Amino acid sequence: MATKPTGSGSHHTLSVLVENKAGVLTRIASLFSRRAYNIYSLAVAPTEDDRFSRLTVVVDVESAPLEQFTKQLFKLINVIKITELPPEVAVERELVMITVKAPAERRSEVIDVVEIFEAKVLNVGHDAITISLEGHPTKVDDFAALLEPYGITDLQRTGRIALPKLERAAGKPLRSVKAG
Amino acid sequence: MSTTGSPAVGEKIDGGRALIRSLELEGVEVIFGLPGGAILPVYDPILDSSIRHILVRHEQGAGHMAEGYAHATGKPGVAMVTSGPGATNIVTPLCDAFMDSIPMVVITGQVPYAAIGSDAFQECDITGITLSVTKHNFLVTDAEDIPRTIREAFHIATTGRPGPVLVDIPKDIVDPMNPRSAMEWYWPETVDLPGYKPTTKGHPRMVKAAAEMITQAERPVIYAGGGILKARAAEALLALAEQTGIPVVTTLMARGAFPDDHELCLGMPGMHGNYTAVTAMQEADLLIALGSRFDDRVTGKLDGFAPDAKIIHVDIDPAELGKVRKPDVPIVGDCRLVIEEVVKAIDALGGTDAQADRTPWRSTLSGYQERFPLTYQQSEGGDGLKPQFVLEQIRDNTPEDTIVASGVGQHQMWTSQYWRFNHPYTWVNSGGLGTMGFSIPAAIGAKVGRPDRMVWSIDGDGCFQMTAQELVTAAAERIPIKVAILNNAYLGMVRQWQEMFYEERYSEVYLSPDLPDYVKWAEAMGCVGFRVESPEEVLPTIEKANSINDRPVVIDFRTDSMEKVYPMVPSGKTNSEIVVDPAHGEGGH
Numbered sequence: 001m002a003t004k005p006t007g008s009g010s011h012h013t014l015s016v017l018v019e020n021k022a023g024v025l026t027r028i029a030s031l032f033s034r035r036a037y038n039i040y041s042l043a044v045a046p047t048e049d050d051r052f053s054r055l056t057v058v059v060d061v062e063s064a065p066l067e068q069f070t071k072q073l074f075k076l077i078n079v080i081k082i083t084e085l086p087p088e089v090a091v092e093r094e095l096v097m098i099t100v101k102a103p104a105e106r107r108s109e110v111i112d113v114v115e116i117f118e119a120k121v122l123n124v125g126h127d128a129i130t131i132s133l134e135g136h137p138t139k140v141d142d143f144a145a146l147l148e149p150y151g152i153t154d155l156q157r158t159g160r161i162a163l164p165k166l167e168r169a170a171g172k173p174l175r176s177v178k179a180g
Numbered sequence: 181m182s183t184t185g186s187p188a189v190g191e192k193i194d195g196g197r198a199l200i201r202s203l204e205l206e207g208v209e210v211i212f213g214l215p216g217g218a219i220l221p222v223y224d225p226i227l228d229s230s231i232r233h234i235l236v237r238h239e240q241g242a243g244h245m246a247e248g249y250a251h252a253t254g255k256p257g258v259a260m261v262t263s264g265p266g267a268t269n270i271v272t273p274l275c276d277a278f279m280d281s282i283p284m285v286v287i288t289g290q291v292p293y294a295a296i297g298s299d300a301f302q303e304c305d306i307t308g309i310t311l312s313v314t315k316h317n318f319l320v321t322d323a324e325d326i327p328r329t330i331r332e333a334f335h336i337a338t339t340g341r342p343g344p345v346l347v348d349i350p351k352d353i354v355d356p357m358n359p360r361s362a363m364e365w366y367w368p369e370t371v372d373l374p375g376y377k378p379t380t381k382g383h384p385r386m387v388k389a390a391a392e393m394i395t396q397a398e399r400p401v402i403y404a405g406g407g408i409l410k411a412r413a414a415e416a417l418l419a420l421a422e423q424t425g426i427p428v429v430t431t432l433m434a435r436g437a438f439p440d441d442h443e444l445c446l447g448m449p450g451m452h453g454n455y456t457a458v459t460a461m462q463e464a465d466l467l468i469a470l471g472s473r474f475d476d477r478v479t480g481k482l483d484g485f486a487p488d489a490k491i492i493h494v495d496i497d498p499a500e501l502g503k504v505r506k507p508d509v510p511i512v513g514d515c516r517l518v519i520e521e522v523v524k525a526i527d528a529l530g531g532t533d534a535q536a537d538r539t540p541w542r543s544t545l546s547g548y549q550e551r552f553p554l555t556y557q558q559s560e561g562g563d564g565l566k567p568q569f570v571l572e573q574i575r576d577n578t579p580e581d582t583i584v585a586s587g588v589g590q591h592q593m594w595t596s597q598y599w600r601f602n603h604p605y606t607w608v609n610s611g612g613l614g615t616m617g618f619s620i621p622a623a624i625g626a627k628v629g630r631p632d633r634m635v636w637s638i639d640g641d642g643c644f645q646m647t648a649q650e651l652v653t654a655a656a657e658r659i660p661i662k663v664a665i666l667n668n669a670y671l672g673m674v675r676q677w678q679e680m681f682y683e684e685r686y687s688e689v690y691l692s693p694d695l696p697d698y699v700k701w702a703e704a705m706g707c708v709g710f711r712v713e714s715p716e717e718v719l720p721t722i723e724k725a726n727s728i729n730d731r732p733v734v735i736d737f738r739t740d741s742m743e744k745v746y747p748m749v750p751s752g753k754t755n756s757e758i759v760v761d762p763a764h765g766e767g768g769h
Binding site for chain 2 (some may be wrong): 074
């Protein structure tokens with residue numbers, strides 16, 4: 001479950017600024033469906049300015065070239081700006097919650113993994129615990145993979161969110177996808 | 181502006197009157213529509229408005245009429261229908277307008293805002309349904325948003341790449357009996373759409389690169405698409421072609437954008453294009469794509485399309501550049517502005533005198549034109565009236581600026597092939613979506629927009645049966661269109677494919693020549709009806725039709741049911757495998 005590595009070659013992260021209006025997410029979802037584009041993850045919430053929301057979309061460009069993807073997306077009236085965020089110029093985070101089987105005799109092993117990853121135990125039951133981890137999506141992948149053998153019963157990832165890295169003297173310039 | 185006198189900012193007004201006033205301020209002359217429960221309050225102020233309302237018999241008719249009006253005038257077509265089935269009936273025209281980039285604004289009634297989501301009578305999520313077939317749509321939730329939304333809707337529909345916009349309006353905000361309809365009048369001078377800024381001016385570096393590539397090309401072809409007409413760029417195109425001596429193909433959507441009688445005109449390319457137009461593109465070293473989109477019906481099998489050609493692609497929609505074929509010189513911009521800049525840039529390089537020697541190229545092409553003209557054989561008298569003969573007779577016996585609207589199928593291809601389009605905006609058809617039944621309502625819309633022009637609908641018998649009821653609208657509203665049914669008693673294009681590709685196994689394509697009786701049907705709808713069965717009756721009947729101007733005329737031309745459209749690039753084949761006609765066989769040579 002959701003263990004295909006994120007950040008694999010066909011995945012690209014787009015940060016999309018949209019008007020915070022009713023139905024915008026539906027428009028975007030409808031476009032993906034209409035053009036047969038595959039998306040890997042989608043996270044959306046209002047920005048610091050409540051007129052706008054920011055979406056972080058991880059797209060699978062095996063389904064369509066990235067350029068077509070961004071150009072079609074940019075045609076939506078409510079889409080204001082699209083920035084491609086390649087991993088080298090972005091800071092990326094994701095949150096995951098995992099419920100994993102942890103009967104008394106194996107619980108300490110599971111807790112070891114939790115501690116190594118600096119994850120948090122959110123809830124403890126007789127035979128299972130629920131854990132949360134915030135980190136880079138690849139760290140989330142690794143964490144989920146290490147817990148897999150214990151028996152994951154539920155897993156919810158938020159999808160990747162990303163912002164551009166701040167410029168430093170040695171930093172690479174940001175690559176902005178201008179679609180129109 | 182007669183709804184309520186001259187508008188005063190801050191005046192107390194209800195949403196319904198504000199809607200009609202907004203449409204008046206957008207310059208709307210005519211609304212094609214049909215009332216119903218949810219849109220009822222808006223129909224009351226229409227009685228006092230300067231806007232003409234044309235009552236259709238089916239909402240699909242309203243949509244296609246609005247499209248026909250837009251095709252013929254360049255102005256946005258407007259349709260208004262009620263919620264639920266009224267709205268769903270107009271989805272086909274919306275999709276049609278979306279595919280062919282037709283500016284259109286559709287107003288739909290909606291159940292009261294508080295009832296949305298309750299499965300109320302005639303409730304339908306029309307904004308949800310039409311998301312993927314509109315350029316944009318709106319669900320207006322408050323009366324005070326109506327003027328701003330109408331302003332934005334027209335702006336979006338008519339700028340950039342034009343397209344249909346739907347505005348869904350709940351009943352309570354337009355009903356003067358409901359307090360939610362109360363608002364203060366205003367009219368926004370500008371629109372505020374932060375995510376919508378179409379690029380119209382071409383990038384100067386790209387324009388220069390295009391000019392250089394054009395000047396050096398030895399076998400160039402201008403591949404003109406519907407975007408030329410949308411951008412009002414026919415004159416600019418003529419200037420470019422004449423400056424450079426480069427031949428022009430006009431796609432199905434661009435017929436009329438370049439005069440067919442011009443020596444540089446090669447006519448229509450594509451699946452049923454003529455040999456020279458198709459082959460010129462195949463053999464070109466440069467395709468100058470202007471407002472065209474490398475549609476599959478033009479390219480044939482893509483990996484064999486124009487194999488040696490470099491591509492200059494000009495389009496106002498950036499997403500078209502590289503969607504199908506990667507351009508060497510992409511230019512985002514308005515076709516008219518970009519072509520004008522390219523013409524200047526070519527002048528700077530020396531203009532006409534600096535062009536590469538294209539004499540061999542033009543002589544190759546004129547050789548093709550001589551060897552492979554469009555052909556058909558009309559026998560003298562008797563049976564077997566050929567549809568092409570009928571078309572030529574109508575063409576040669578009507579004013580040159582006659583507007584022609586077709587449906588979809590064989591008759592559409594024959595019309596595009598055999599008509600001589602010498603003026604822009606004289607050809608109205610459904611290219612992208614291929615909507616059967618388009619012709620009658622589209623012709624009505626075109627005639628409403630251009631009452632000074634003669635308007636002929638060239639229809640098939642299959643198409644006619646889909647939307648013929650709108651002739652009642654035309655008769656009632658005194659809209660005197662002429663309709664030629666090329667009645668071959670079949671769903672002809674499907675019959676042709678079954679003959680050619682399904683071993684003559686004809687499945688569900690026979691319609692009968694006389695069921696229905698088209699003449700009686702025409703008369704029942706308030707039209708004049710004629711029947712023509714032999715070649716010698718064709719001309720006198722056309723002349724009779726041309727002389728009738730107080731009602732629509734329908735002519736039932738009984739044509740040869742076995743006639744096929746040629747040339748043809750069979751589906752899945754490359755354009756080099758064009759079949760000119762059965763006598764020439766595969767390959768056309």
